[in-house]
Amino acid sequence: DIQMIQSPSSLSASVGDRVTITCRASQTISNYLNWYQQKPGKAPNLLIYAASSLQSGVPSRFSGSGSGTDFTLTISSLQPEDFATYYCQQSYSTPRTFGQGTKLEIK
Amino acid sequence: QVQLVQSGAEVKKPGASVRVSCKASGFTFGTYGFTWVRQAPGQGLEWMGWISAYSGNTNYAQNIQGRVTMTTDTSTSTVYMELRSLRSDDTAVYYCARVVTSGGNYFDPWGQGTLVTVSS
Numbered sequence: 001d002i003q004m005i006q007s008p009s010s011l012s013a014s015v016g017d018r019v020t021i022t023c024r025a026s027q028t029i030s031n032y033l034n035w036y037q038q039k040p041g042k043a044p045n046l047l048i049y050a051a052s053s054l055q056s057g058v059p060s061r062f063s064g065s066g067s068g069t070d071f072t073l074t075i076s077s078l079q080p081e082d083f084a085t086y087y088c089q090q091s092y093s094t095p096r097t098f099g100q101g102t103k104l105e106i107k
Numbered sequence: 108q109v110q111l112v113q114s115g116a117e118v119k120k121p122g123a124s125v126r127v128s129c130k131a132s133g134f135t136f137g138t139y140g141f142t143w144v145r146q147a148p149g150q151g152l153e154w155m156g157w158i159s160a161y162s163g164n165t166n167y168a169q170n171i172q173g174r175v176t177m178t179t180d181t182s183t184s185t186v187y188m189e190l191r192s193l194r195s196d197d198t199a200v201y202y203c204a205r206v207v208t209s210g211g212n213y214f215d216p217w218g219q220g221t222l223v224t225v226s227s
Contacts, residue, residue, distance in 0.1 A: 034213040036152075043202055043217035044144075044152065050211035087152055091212035095168045096142070096154040 002026050002090050006099035012107040017078045021102045023071045023088035032092035035064055035073045038101075039084045047086075048073065078104075109133035111203055111218035118224045119193050127221045129186040129203035136160055136184040140206040142214055143177065143188045145199040153199075157206060158186065193225045 003026035013019050023033065031051040036044035046055045048064035051071055061076040075082055083106050088099040114128040129141065143155040156167035158177040165177050176189045186203055201221045204214035 032212060034211070036214075043220050044214075045217070046213055046215040049207075049213040049215075053210060055215065089152075089214075094157070094166050096157075098152040098154070101151045 001095055002029060002093060002097050004088055004090055004097050004099040006086075006088055006102050008102060009100065010103045010105065012105050013078055014107045015078050015080055019075045019078055019104065021073045021086055021088075021104075023066075023073070023099050025069045025071075025090055025092075028068045029090045029092035031067050032090055033064075033066065033071045034089045034091060035062075036087045036089065037082075037084045038087065044087065080106075109205075109216055111205065111216060113201075113203060113218040113221045116222040116224070118226065120227055121194055121225055123193050123225075124189060124191040125193060125223050126187055126189040127201050127203075127223070129188070129218050131184045131186070131205070134205075136179075137181050140208075141177075141179070141186045142204050142206050144202045144204060144214070144217075146202070146220075147196070147199045150199075155188070155201075160186070190223075193223075195225050197223065198225045199223060 005024045007022050033051045035048040037047050038044040047058050047062050051066050052064045063074045065072050085101045085103045087101050112130045117125050119125050137160050140159045142157045145153050158165045160179045174191045178187045202217050204217040
């Protein structure tokens with residue numbers, strides 16, 4: 001199974017900050033990497049697919065990059081509604097696997 | 108609009124079975140695959156498996172293979188997930204999601220989730 005490791009596991013930041021979350025795969029996954037946002041009590045919501053493609057309707061302050069084993073999710077200017085947990089997920093092979101999550105909290 | 112609506116919360120005893128439904132609307136059901144993901148209380152996301160609504164082909168996570176069955180009913184655009192021999196560590200919110208394979212391979216949208224509680 002491909003292991004996905006996110007860092008950090010938690011992060012405190014302020015509105016307006018630029019934030020970067022990283023995700024590392026245990027083997028190469030090309031660009032088969034997706035990012036989801038989950039708010040408490042809600043289902044995950046797709047933000048980025050294929051490492052860098054912004055899902056329709058997602059604000060442009062979200063961006064993704066990377067290929068191979070190392071990936072990043074960047075939020076250029078944090079908004080109050082962005083405080084949530086973020087998960088990366090590989091779709092290169094089965095079983096599909098998720099990172100452990102990064103909880104983004106208000107400083 | 109494109110959406111998935113899941114059945115309501117369930118409480119089951121250890122050893123029982125549960126079936127969760129996921130009704131799709133707003134898109135052509137038979138041209139997609141669907142996945143199930145669960146989330147134990149306070150924990151991360153765990154992929155359970157996938158089913159093609161076109162062929163009925165399935166692929167299950169090894170740790171639950173033998174206890175899980177995913178099926179589809181194209182006449183009602185509904186996906187089902189049955190989990191048998193329930194244990195306390197099966198207590199979780201269960202999500203269905205559509206699998207999109209154009210431009211990548213990703214889960215969108217997701218159902219609202221179904222809480223399954225396993226308790227004696």
